[in-house]
Amino acid sequence: MLSTKLRPLLKYSLLGGFVGGTLLSLHGNQYQIDSIGIVRLSRAAFTVFQIGVIYKKDLYGKGLDKSTIEYKELKSICHKRSAEKLLDLCCTNKGVYIKVGQHIAALDYLLPSEYVETMKILHRNAPTNKISDVYKVIKEDLKKDPLEIFSNIEPEPLGTASLAQVHKATLKDGSVVAVKVQHPYVQGNSKVDMKTMECLVKIMSLIFPEFKFQWLVDESKKNIPQELNFAQEGHNAEKMADMFKDVEWLKVPKVRWDLTTSRVLTMDFVEGGQVNDLKYIQENSINTFEISDKLGQLYSKMIFIHGFVHSDPHPGNIFVKKNEKGNCDIVLLDHGLYATLSEEFRANYANLWLSILNRDRRAMRYYSSKLGIEGDAYGLFACMVTGRTWDSILHGIDKTTFSKNEKSFMKQNFTGVLPKISEVLQNVNPQMLLILKTNDLMRGIEHTLRTGTRMGAFCVMSQCCVKSVYNERYKKCDRKMEKVRVTLAEFWELFKIRVYYTILSLKQISVNIFS
Structure with a gap:
């Protein structure tokens, strides 16, 4: 006392x-x-x-x-x-x-x-901050009055997020840039x-x-x-641009490092419309299926091949535009949040997807346990990963269009298992949480674009899964003959996938012709 x-x-x-x-x-x-x-x-x-x-x-x-x-x-x-x-x-x-x-x-x-x-x-x-607050942060971080750096900063932001807002600006040399400024305090x-x-x-x-x-x-x-470190965001953007430097249709705005700090990020301004802006897409004659296929390819390679995943793909962070060849370019913005996936996680997640595509319940249970989900919860976990009903998974999600009735059925039935869903999220491998968020946001974009089932994207995802799985097996090989066998097995699996999806696409074309 x-x-x-x-x-x-x-x-x-x-x-x-x-x-x-x-x-x-x-x-x-x-x-x-x-x-x-x-x-x-x-x-x-x-x-x-x-x-x-x-x-x-x-x-x-x-x-x-x-x-x-x-x-x-x-x-x-x-x-x-x-x-x-x-x-x-x-x-x-x-x-x-x-x-x-x-x-x-x-x-x-x-x-x-x-x-x-x-x-x-x-x-x-x-909520948006006043332009005077924006000027204040720029002056504190860049050590100059904003009007000494920019000939003009548009007072109305291009977009406002939870941690920052973005303004279009013109440098003294006439270059047009986008300036992302963190909210004060x-x-x-x-x-x-x-x-x-x-x-x-x-x-x-x-x-x-x-x-x-x-x-x-x-x-x-x-x-x-x-997300609060804009300098790190700049490095993420450069890493993404380097990873996909051979992909002509992916555009990542260049960082202006002389005008970037932890609270101010300056990048080249890129024209385009939001990926969910159907009016812009129609006015510019952009094919929505091309958008969905390219996004599917991009994210499959990020998740299963590179293990470095842009994890905030909401519509405001993905722009589309028509290029000189008449095709669609994807512009990826806001690189503040990335998931870095271990090789073991990628292999387990890829095997889970292959088991779902193959409708192999035993493998689904096994690879779900590898990701932290034990027992019968593997079925619910598979539904959360795919965003589909268990019935759709058993019938083959690559061949079933996600219907309004299915969405309604899912919402009604998921409501009854909310505690189990929260338990899954509590127990799952933490690397999975950003992937689930990314999957949900991507599905939302596809729903807005009304693209339905995308054979091309499913084909690429299946190929990426196989490459991830066999890459892990190859690394564990000690002898030369083992490596040859793994390489041949991978080639055979990829060949079967190409044949399978080619047949499916031909069937779909014939259905569309005669329907």
């Missing part, structure tokens, strides 16, 4: 530490009271308290039978009100809060639809914000005890520091 003399000393020491910490935080944020940690933490805590009151008073306090329609309707109303409170918090605190809010918006099968639909606005309308507040978000997630787990959300916190802690 503390003595009566020590208690006041401890009390005032804690108070002094709190005041001192607050003053330091104020100084670090240039005396912007709204951006300091204690204000943001208090705002978040109050929001959580309000959400708790909504559920306790307006839902659980009514004493309604949970099986009644009245209870379900009231629960939906409480979800909606709580989601709006959470959205307000994200828009007010900005930065990391918006990033996590965007994650919530992507959890279609894991959270109530009221939360998902409410938070989706953050993908389209992230995001970097300074990120650590405090992540701690706060971890507390919020723990409280949400109390509200929804059947769900496990710690994986979301762990991923955010790992990924956000990467």
